[in-house]
Amino acid sequence: MSTIVLATGNKGKVKELSELLAAEQITIVPQSDFQVPDVPETGTTFVENAIIKARHAAKITGKPAIADDSGLEVDALNGAPGVYSARYAGEDASDHDNIVKLLEQLKGVPAEKRTARFHCVLVYMRHSEDPTPVICHGSWEGQITLEKQGEQGFGYDPVFWVEQQQLTSAQLPREVKNQLSHRGQALAQLVKHFGK
Ligand SMILES: O=P(O)(O)OP(=O)(O)OP(=O)(O)OC[C@H]1O[C@@H](n2cnc3c(O)ncnc32)[C@H](O)[C@@H]1O
Numbered sequence: 001m002s003t004i005v006l007a008t009g010n011k012g013k014v015k016e017l018s019e020l021l022a023a024e025q026i027t028i029v030p031q032s033d034f035q036v037p038d039v040p041e042t043g044t045t046f047v048e049n050a051i052i053k054a055r056h057a058a059k060i061t062g063k064p065a066i067a068d069d070s071g072l073e074v075d076a077l078n079g080a081p082g083v084y085s086a087r088y089a090g091e092d093a094s095d096h097d098n099i100v101k102l103l104e105q106l107k108g109v110p111a112e113k114r115t116a117r118f119h120c121v122l123v124y125m126r127h128s129e130d131p132t133p134v135i136c137h138g139s140w141e142g143q144i145t146l147e148k149q150g151e152q153g154f155g156y157d158p159v160f161w162v163e164q165q166q167l168t169s170a171q172l173p174r175e176v177k178n179q180l181s182h183r184g185q186a187l188a189q190l191v192k193h194f195g196k
């Protein structure tokens, strides 16, 4: 199979998707290797934004592309930050800024009402005008902690409590996160599609 461009500027995603694909006969190259700039994520769904990103990378490189649009859905916040997870605390917000805002918004909310889930939509497009993009979705249930714990992973991992492991996703060994995560589940579906 030819090289696939990974349409993301997020190094944490590049690392996880590369680890997950290491066992497959699929070579992915991050879009930064082709100087693909970020594109405005103007959609209101993960699916729309993933298509926007995959189409943009495919158009600029002339190669097939995979994009990942993901985020955190918190029940006590009516689903926020959702598709706006990366810009929750503002356009140029860091992961830490976003976490501070999230914990602030959840102040006083008891443990049993801090339920949340990560979503990951992966889109594969053969070329920029592909009329049938492959769309895969994975989700991962957890709870938002009261403070940051753990150094692994990225984004909201330090405040995402995984009941089954009794750890935050930033405390999980990388292979365990990859096994359980929204991204791991979406990628397992995509790999099945390539195997067809
Ligand atoms: O759009 P690209 O370039 O792919 O990179 P991004 O970081 O902007 O990615 P998104 O637009 O998909 O926003 C995803 C947000 O959700 C967070 N997120 C996604 N997956 C995560 C994970 O596995 N662990 C922690 N946070 C995650 C991430 O930190 C971002 O704030």
Ligand SMILES: [Mg+2]
Residues within 6 Å of the ligand: 041, 086
């Ligand atoms: Mg983004």
